[in-house]
Amino acid sequence: MVDIQEKLKEIGPFVPGAEDDLLICRCEEVTKGEIRKAVHEGIFTVEEMRRYLRNGMGLCQGQTCGRLVKGIMARELKVRPAEIEPATARAPMRPIEMRILAEDGGDRE
Amino acid sequence: MKMTADVIIIGGGINGCAAAYYLAKSGITGVLVLEADNSIGHGGSSRNGGGVRQSGRDVRELPYAMYAVNNMWPTLSEELGVDVEYYQKGNLRLGKTEAHLAKLETLASNARNLGLDMKVIDGKEVKEICPHLSDDIIGASWCPTDGHANPMKATLAFYKRSLELGVHYITGAKVIKLQKVKGKARKVVLSSGEVFEGETIILAAGYESRFIARTVGIDVPMTKFFEECLVTEMQPQMFDIMLGTADADFYGHQAQHGSFVFGSDSGLEESIDKPFEDLRTTSITASAGCRAIIGYIPKLADAKVVRTWGGWCDLCYDGVPVIDRVEEVPGLILACGFTGHGFGTGPAVGLMLSQMVAGEETVVDISALRYDRFRSEK
Numbered sequence: 001m002v003d004i005q006e007k008l009k010e011i012g013p014f015v016p017g018a019e020d021d022l023l024i025c026r027c028e029e030v031t032k033g034e035i036r037k038a039v040h041e042g043i044f045t046v047e048e049m050r051r052y053l054r055n056g057m058g059l060c061q062g063q064t065c066g067r068l069v070k071g072i073m074a075r076e077l078k079v080r081p082a083e084i085e086p087a088t089a090r091a092p093m094r095p096i097e098m099r100i101l102a103e104d105g106g107d108r109e
Numbered sequence: 110m111k112m113t114a115d116v117i118i119i120g121g122g123i124n125g126c127a128a129a130y131y132l133a134k135s136g137i138t139g140v141l142v143l144e145a146d147n148s149i150g151h152g153g154s155s156r157n158g159g160g161v162r163q164s165g166r167d168v169r170e171l172p173y174a175m176y177a178v179n180n181m182w183p184t185l186s187e188e189l190g191v192d193v194e195y196y197q198k199g200n201l202r203l204g205k206t207e208a209h210l211a212k213l214e215t216l217a218s219n220a221r222n223l224g225l226d227m228k229v230i231d232g233k234e235v236k237e238i239c240p241h242l243s244d245d246i247i248g249a250s251w252c253p254t255d256g257h258a259n260p261m262k263a264t265l266a267f268y269k270r271s272l273e274l275g276v277h278y279i280t281g282a283k284v285i286k287l288q289k290v291k292g293k294a295r296k297v298v299l300s301s302g303e304v305f306e307g308e309t310i311i312l313a314a315g316y317e318s319r320f321i322a323r324t325v326g327i328d329v330p331m332t333k334f335f336e337e338c339l340v341t342e343m344q345p346q347m348f349d350i351m352l353g354t355a356d357a358d359f360y361g362h363q364a365q366h367g368s369f370v371f372g373s374d375s376g377l378e379e380s381i382d383k384p385f386e387d388l389r390t391t392s393i394t395a396s397a398g399c400r401a402i403i404g405y406i407p408k409l410a411d412a413k414v415v416r417t418w419g420g421w422c423d424l425c426y427d428g429v430p431v432i433d434r435v436e437e438v439p440g441l442i443l444a445c446g447f448t449g450h451g452f453g454t455g456p457a458v459g460l461m462l463s464q465m466v467a468g469e470e471t472v473v474d475i476s477a478l479r480y481d482r483f484r485s486e487k
């Protein structure tokens with residue numbers, strides 16, 4: 001159970017950092033500062049963060065930045081990275097053209 | 110952790126978060142939202158197709174769908190301080206056959222009878238609105254005031270703003286039952302054993318509301334239905350309208366960042382039998398969706414699908430939700446059974462729930478959504 005208001009108090013206000021302009025998600029161009037700031041707005045899970053900022057929602061689906069995001073969120077939330085649940089992997093494994101996906105399992109004249 | 114609140118809201122979806130926001134905005138402090146998952150918006154609210162639609166709605170819910178479109182969605186981003194990407198550029202429901210057009214004509218004339226601007230247009234007019242569609246399309250229904258928004262951000266926007274106004278949220282808090290005290294709903298019991306107490310309890314936990322309501326003797330006739338979506342990689346800007354078809358084989362829009370988001374089905378959904386926690390997509394629905402989509406928007410044949418997902422819909426027996434105070438259980442307000450179209454109405458429902466708590470009249474009359482409206486059919 002997490003009491004969001006209590007946790008927000010515990011982690012204190014957002015303090016700008018030197019690396020805030022660093023690009024973390026290259027597909028969707030999300031910076032470290034944006035991720036850090038969102039945590040202080042109550043975005044505590046990777047699932048919420050992806051929806052809020054679109055990190056990990058582009059072509060590579062977070063394969064590059066997933067671990068970095070976890071690390072940044074963990075530091076901001078003052079927990080170990082292992083305590084941050086990773087994002088759900090979703091089909092398809094690789095981006096696939098609609099034309100090709102459409103061929104699976106249907107009778108298309 | 111404070112264990113008492115003026116208002117306890119069960120479920121951190123768009124309806125719960127919007128209710129929390131409007132309560133806080135109206136000055137009611139001491140609002141607590143209990144969300145079972147670790148993430149706010151884990152349910153349908155963040156998984157839906159983003160349609161903010163009035164067309165096709167039942168007469169019992171059209172008034173508040175229209176209220177949301179006319180008075181709330183256009184200023185929501187500004188009000189909440191998060192861009193919810195609301196576009197009000199109209200909704201085309203496409204047809205390829207005369208039978209389709211007949212269906213659309215019925216839909217449009219029903220809507221007009223209810224005071225909604227909607228008409229059937231021919232293939233040429235369709236092309237003028239959206240030049241990227243298939244030449245096979247011979248007409249469409251057109252509702253110029255429909256639109257779409259970003260569901261991933263809308264729910265979190267209500268959450269974020271209500272946090273700023275002091276609303277308390279507890280995640281990982283799964284409610285298992287309610288208990289009355291002196292004949293009034295008061296105690297909210299979690300699976301972990303904690304007990305919260307509230308003067309008023311709003312139950313907005315999607316399909317799971319059914320199990321919780323039952324613990325105080327109330328049953329809402331709902332079934333659950335698994336619905337799926339897919340999203341493509343970014344595409345060049347093509348259109349800003351909402352699209353659907355007369356056959357309802359897919360619907361969708363191009364999101365602000367360029368991806369196309371489509372909802373579709375395989376037709377076998379009725380028979381899906383899997384645990385509620387299992388949110389994995391089936392192996393057949395996205396393919397069926399792609400076939401339908403390419404048939405209407407051939408230009409997207411080479412667009413790559415990057416992700417699919419699904420979510421449960423709480424289908425109410427008669428197609429519209431239950432939003433009501435429960436007479437037998439004073440202090441309990443139900444808001445469930447949104448039947449697969451409760452995103453677009455979320456802001457209005459949240460506002461009306463806050464008004465019900467305050468004992469005010471709701472912005473539009475929703476007495477047709479009573480919990481005790483269900484009668485034997487035989």
Ligand SMILES: Cc1cc2nc3c(=O)[nH]c(=O)nc-3n(C[C@H](O)[C@H](O)[C@H](O)COP(=O)(O)OP(=O)(O)OC[C@H]3O[C@@H](n4cnc5c(N)ncnc54)[C@H](O)[C@@H]3O)c2cc1C
Pocket residue numbers: 119120121122123124125143144145146149150151152153154155156157158159160161162282283284285313314315316317318321336337338372419420421422444445447448449450451452453454
């Ligand atoms: C794939 C899909 C596409 C859709 N497309 C559209 C669309 O285009 N337009 C539209 O208007 N609508 C659409 N909908 C429907 C819309 O998403 C829902 O009607 C709406 O989100 C309902 O919001 P809610 O807040 O009532 O429920 P939910 O979003 O389901 O929220 C309920 C919350 O309660 C929590 N909860 C459950 N049980 C408990 C418990 N025991 N204790 C505590 N918390 C609990 C859940 O975790 C969840 O977060 C779609 C739905 C799906 C699944």
